[in-house]
Amino acid sequence: MLPLLIARNAGCDIAIDDNKQFNIIRQYPPDSVPDGVWAQMCDLWDSEAWRKKSTIAKSNRNKGNDKAARHTGGSIGYDEYRARMKRVFGREPNFREIFLLTHLDKASKAKLLAGELNLNSVDEMLFCNDRSKEAYASYLEEMIDKNGLEFSVDDPEVWSRIVEPNLKRTRRVYGIGSSDINYVVTGIASSLSGVTQWERRSRLELEEEIRKERQERLEMQQQMKEFMKFTQCPTS
Numbered sequence: 001m002l003p004l005l006i007a008r009n010a011g012c013d014i015a016i017d018d019n020k021q022f023n024i025i026r027q028y029p030p031d032s033v034p035d036g037v038w039a040q041m042c043d044l045w046d047s048e049a050w051r052k053k054s055t056i057a058k059s060n061r062n063k064g065n066d067k068a069a070r071h072t073g074g075s076i077g078y079d080e081y082r083a084r085m086k087r088v089f090g091r092e093p094n095f096r097e098i099f100l101l102t103h104l105d106k107a108s109k110a111k112l113l114a115g116e117l118n119l120n121s122v123d124e125m126l127f128c129n130d131r132s133k134e135a136y137a138s139y140l141e142e143m144i145d146k147n148g149l150e151f152s153v154d155d156p157e158v159w160s161r162i163v164e165p166n167l168k169r170t171r172r173v174y175g176i177g178s179s180d181i182n183y184v185v186t187g188i189a190s191s192l193s194g195v196t197q198w199e200r201r202s203r204l205e206l207e208e209e210i211r212k213e214r215q216e217r218l219e220m221q222q223q224m225k226e227f228m229k230f231t232q233c234p235t236s
Contacts, residue, residue, distance in 0.1 A: 095154035
């Protein structure tokens with residue numbers, strides 16, 4: 001079991017995503033690491049030099065990661081964005097409008113709203129990153145193949161399969177976040193389809209905790225590799 005989880009299970013007040021409480025987790029070494037080595041690792045991770053190195057590495061990863069779930073719709077959730085668009089438009093927006101208005105650059109949004117671009121003008125649009133363009137183009141292609149060029153009803157199953165083919169439906173989905181995918185895509189809440197919001201939220205919270213635990217494990221493995229490099233004696 002990971003040190004952070006061991007500490008939390010022992011009653012220590014540490015948030016699930018707080019990996020910096022080294023004065024606490026040093027008391028809970030993993031079975032695979034000797035106590036003395038674990039103490040040295042915690043001391044290294046808690047040093048100013050390591051924090052600077054981690055900050056630089058994180059910044060470099062963020063600059064180069066086009067797979068990040070970036071969008072241009074601000075900090076509100078997609079479900080709230082749909083509700084706001086409904087009030088502005090005076091009608092239910094379709095999912096393609098929601099996605100485009102949260103993933104296009106400012107100029108393309110203006111052209112779309114002015115009618116200079118239509119929902120199928122993918123090549124004339126500038127997206128916030130490559131992933132958003134690829135996802136939208138793939139979704140559009142499959143929906144047109146199934147329903148024709150002028151289809152009006154969006155399909156959450158198709159979107160989920162296109163953007164997250166290896167994830168279950170209840171997991172966080174690109175372009176949806178932790179919002180209700182049925183509501184964001186169709187305007188109909190999952191509770192009306194036999195899945196309550198409480199059930200979906202509970203599953204999402206559990207899966208988010210599992211995801212964070214998995215991420216912590218990967219980070220620890222990477223830190224172990226860095227630690228071994230750091231402690232190796234120089235060859236003559």
